[in-house]
Amino acid sequence: MGLDSKKDVHLDGSTTGSVSRLEVVEGPSGRRVRSEAERARIVAESLLPGAQVSEVARKHGATRWQIYDWRRRFRQRGMLPPCEASQPTFAPLVVEGALEERQVPAIKLEIAIGDVVLRTDMAIDAEQLSRVIRAVRASR
Template sequence: MDGYIDVSPDGFAGRLEVVEGPSGRRRWSDEEKARIASESFRPGVHVADVARRYGTTRWQIYDWRRRLTKGLLALPAEVGAHPVFAAVVVEPEVACSAPSAMSEGGVVELVMDGITIRAGQDVDEAHLVRVIRAARTAAQ
C-alpha cells in the first residue's frame, strides 16, 4: 500500500536530519556554547547566519550571549587568547593619595560595576586577568 502525506510522489523533496538520543535534542557543551556565542559578537556577523551554520536557533544563541556576558559561560582558551580592547577615559590630573611606590611608575585604574582595580606597570598580565575575572564574578 502506497501512501504519501504532504510529500511529492516523485521522490525526495528535501533534507532529513536525524538527531540521536532519547529526547532528539542536541547537547552543547558549555565550551561550545561560549565559542558559538562569541562568534556571533564579531563585527558584521549576523546571529541568524551563525545559528544556521551550527543548526541551532537564534533564541538559543541570544541566550548563550546573555550568559556569556554575565560570566556564566567561560570562553575557551583559544578564543580568549585574542587581544581585546577596552575604552579608555583620560581625566585631568588630580591630587592622588596613592602610595609613593605606585605613583613613581604608571598606574592603570579599572572601574567595573562599582569595583575599582588599580595595577602598577610591573603587574603580571596573567595575575591581572585573574583579578579582573574574580571582580566580574564578585559583581554578579
C-alpha cells in the first residue's frame, strides 16, 4: 500500500527530518457526510412535540447547531413551514350566551361609612356602588 492511497496518513515525528514511525489510520476522518434524506429524518425527529434538539443531536452524533442549520436550509428551500416562533398563535374566543344575559349574582352587602350604614340584598355593579358611596360621603 503506497502513500498515494485514499487513507488518512499520520506522520509521527518531524516533517523536515526522517520519519521515525508511519501510521495509517483507516476509517472516518471525524467529519461525517450525511445524505439529504438522513438530514431530513433528523430534522423531522427534532420537530416532534417534546423533542429536545440537544438530545436528538447527541443520538445521531451531530451538534444542535447543525440541526438548527439544517432546519434553516430546509425552510429556505420551502421544505419546512416557517418557524413556529415567528408566527403568533391565538386560541379562539368562545362566548356562550349574550353578555346582556349574564347576571351579577345577588349578594347581601353592608357598608358602614361613619354613622351611615348602607345595606343591599340585590345585585349591584361596581359603578352603581361607587355612585352610592360618593353620594353618602358628599352628604356628610
